[in-house]
Amino acid sequence: MHQIGQPLPDGARLCAHDHHPQLIESRGTPRGQTLIGRIVPAQFHVECVRCNTATVPALTREKALKRWNANRPSINQIPLCDLGLVRQRVFDAIATAA
Ligand SMILES: [Zn+2]
Numbered sequence: 269m270h271q272i273g274q275p276l277p278d279g280a281r282l283c284a285h286d287h288h289p290q291l292i293e294s295r296g297t298p299r300g301q302t303l304i305g306r307i308v309p310a311q312f313h314v315e316c317v318r319c320n321t322a323t324v325p326a327l328t329r330e331k332a333l334k335r336w337n338a339n340r341p342s343i344n345q346i347p348l349c350d351l352g353l354v355r356q357r358v359f360d361a362i363a364t365a366a
Pocket of ligand 1: 283
């Protein structure tokens, strides 16, 4: 798996004036997983390292940004330390649907 980060587009919610949240695209399978013969869709999330928070991974960047900009971000956000586990659950749902 590899990840590509980019700044949020203009108009996206900023958590604090000196924070720099990023939109992250994750490609490939999570560590230790294989899904032979299947193309694994990219997952997207927004994270702020200084807030130690990320959005629940989504399959589109638009949905990740929508979760970040939601009026009630606590529903759509998780601690950074849980990101790998939640990403694994999304991957499992994809694999199960295969
Ligand atoms: Zn922040």
